[in-house]
Amino acid sequence: MANIPVDWTGLEAAFENHSPEVRSYLNTVTGEVVCIIGKDDDDEAARAVRDEPEQHLNIEPIPSREQYRIMERFIATVPFPALAERLSDAIVGKGAFRRFKDCIAQHPDERKRWFAFRDVLVHQYILDWCQANQVDADEPPGWSLELPPAPEPSDEPVELEEEDEQRPETAELKRYLQAWARAHGEEYQYLFGPSAFDRLAEDLSQEFNLFRRR
Numbered sequence: 001m002a003n004i005p006v007d008w009t010g011l012e013a014a015f016e017n018h019s020p021e022v023r024s025y026l027n028t029v030t031g032e033v034v035c036i037i038g039k040d041d042d043d044e045a046a047r048a049v050r051d052e053p054e055q056h057l058n059i060e061p062i063p064s065r066e067q068y069r070i071m072e073r074f075i076a077t078v079p080f081p082a083l084a085e086r087l088s089d090a091i092v093g094k095g096a097f098r099r100f101k102d103c104i105a106q107h108p109d110e111r112k113r114w115f116a117f118r119d120v121l122v123h124q125y126i127l128d129w130c131q132a133n134q135v136d137a138d139e140p141p142g143w144s145l146e147l148p149p150a151p152e153p154s155d156e157p158v159e160l161e162e163e164d165e166q167r168p169e170t171a172e173l174k175r176y177l178q179a180w181a182r183a184h185g186e187e188y189q190y191l192f193g194p195s196a197f198d199r200l201a202e203d204l205s206q207e208f209n210l211f212r213r214r
Helices: 008-016 044-051 064-075 081-090 096-104 108-132 168-184 194-213
Strands: 022-027 033-037 056-059
Touching: 008 022, 008 033, 008 056, 008 108, 033 044, 064 081, 064 096, 064 108, 081 096, 096 108
Parallel strands: none
Antiparallel strands: 022 033, 022 056
């Protein structure tokens, strides 16, 4: 498979597409990325794959476990202890990707660095896949494979989302429940991560305040 003019944009999109309705293939002769949507095996793309299976390489999207490892690697580079701890808590348990996204969104500079960091590792994953499958492209993309540098740690703590100042007991309860989750998460197979207790602390605090008023 030498000198293939790979559609790198289409290839990257295929690796990022986790829709169960989409199947993607790389044509190892033309470099085209072929996508088949749904179960329709009679369209032109499906017929091409079916008629010439030897020149269509199946593209499996980047596994969730690999994406999770990318988040872990990024968190290890965050120089702000409070933010690093909060991100670590966010990726424990079900809903890790959404919570990580919500947490990093509160910090524009680190969010920008996260996207650059993730791009590098995703691009490296794709290039490694090409090498493993002996795909030799004649025009490799101009992707940077240098991880963005982490900012210098400062004495000033990174600004985090404001805790509920009107209800300090809620913040205290959150800290307690999160500490409990970190200590006992493995025992419960991380069914509930530290971040999962934020809403619980809100609800318990609200119910307790209502109870006291009665």
